[in-house]
Amino acid sequence: MAAKAGTTPATYSPSPTTNNKKNRTPLFSDVDWVRPDGRDFHQCRPAFLRTGAVNAASGSAYAEFGNTKVIVSIFGPRESKKAMMYSDIGRLNCNVSYTTFATPVRGQASDNKDISSQLHKSLEGAIMLNTFPKTTVDVFALVIFILAGDLPVIISCASLALADAGIMMYDLVAAVSVSCIGKNLVIDPISEEENHQDGSLMTTCLPSRNEVTQLTITGEWSTPKIHEAMELCLDACSKLGKIMRSCLKESASTSQE
């Protein structure tokens, strides 16, 4: 394991578990430490995006960012539930569920409602709800494998699926998160880095319109650091937006042939 490489316990200890934890933290407080997967501080994970993962849905997408795998399928616009009131704009219903084998510990991820509402907040600013009045668009995200957090992957995949379904949107939604570990800003953190972070900043933006639909900051930040982190995020989001666009163009051209 990368964390234990190069560190030897000084004395024999009958409970090796406590030793592991003590050895893990110094890794991130060194001045120039290397990320566990060998990436640069400002380098994102390679993104694999494909649309049309689910045949039965109106639109769907599969995203793989490093080890995180997510499928999102869109059903709609379809009739709203009878119990709901009439509304002259459309409704968006988001649901994120985890497979039982999604996390290293079986059945660990259970706070679905929180993540579902965050997904809803990120997407509703981008969708033209007035183009499908009285109906509902259902966004169902299934997380196949995830180590920790990783809401940005779910958001990006969901917006790609919405585009595949033909739902009218103002722009694609791209999401990136930045972690502050010690003095360094690390983009697109993995779970190991996230556990030792001093703060995190997640941005969801519409790259072409340069608008931020969701911004979540935790931990202690000084104002210049926030500026730097936001610039990093917006830059990464625009690049991710280009990747998403090229994926959509590819799938459109292959379907035409």
Next chain:
Amino acid sequence: MTSEERESNCPTIVSVGDHRRIKQPRRRELAMFTDRPWVGLRTFGDGVYWTVRRWCLQDHKALMYSVNQTVSLLGQVIISVRVAPRNPSSDVILPYSKANGSARVKMGRTEVIASVKAELGRPSSSAPGKGKVSIFVDCSPTAAPQFEGRGGEELSMELSAALRQCLLGGKSGAGGGINLSSLSIVDGKVCWDLYIDGLVVSMDGNVLDALGAAIKAALSNTGIPKVNIASATTPDEQPEVDVSDEEFLQFDTTAVPVIVTLTKVGRHYYIADATSEEESQMSSAVSVSVNQQGSICGLTKRGGAGLDPSVIVDMISVAKHVSEELMNKLDSEIAAAEAMEEDSS
């Protein structure tokens, strides 16, 4: 223009329909002119403001909570003059004997109660040297009829998540308002579980700020009992812990941040401390939590509309300025309420 001249210029209120709703905005706006400072935002000239105001008051239907053109215009104008937050007044710190600390905060007509309860528990395996804090907000139906049963669940989840983010800091514990290591009693075996519960009693907009202030006040009022640890016979057994009845540890709340919500209304303006009338016009809101040192401890954006990044940066700097004022007021109110409690007990 002095305030008397302004008052004489005010149109007489037509007492048709729900006159209470018409009167209250007027009282509030007079207070705005007389004692609130501006915090560097653009303002309309007085003349323009008054013309529009007069027109809207004659059409009293415009002040109802429905979206129509006059209300949106009113929203744009009224915003430019209201920037400073309402005075928080923690007028009563409830001597709620079952809780370790509690506070009630009133901001205008928004009223919230926060209570802190400490119980012994086991620390989680991933953080054996730290205590646990759980924050939960409940919206009572007394605040709004739609909160009956499960109606208030969505709002209470959003508020709880925002508070958790602002008060607990990053995963490594840095930047958190509450020092979790101080809650640990025996490493890996016994720790304090803090249950912070908020209750929204009356809603007039800006509940998150009021909850942040109430939690800060409740924490400063909290006393954690002293514990005596009997030595454990083997490392695997639970050590015996004896909780004393005399309150011992007072919480250090200098690191607890204060939350400031800036609501964007219309296209160009944003206001601090929106009332529910102003919130009905909101397109999006940014809640910034700032601590004593002036660094940002958390930020949440509510509402679906997109915001330009430069606007967000601007909001952060305005929030920092406003939070200084709010924190000073809050600290003085807490000190006054505590002094009153000591005098009466």
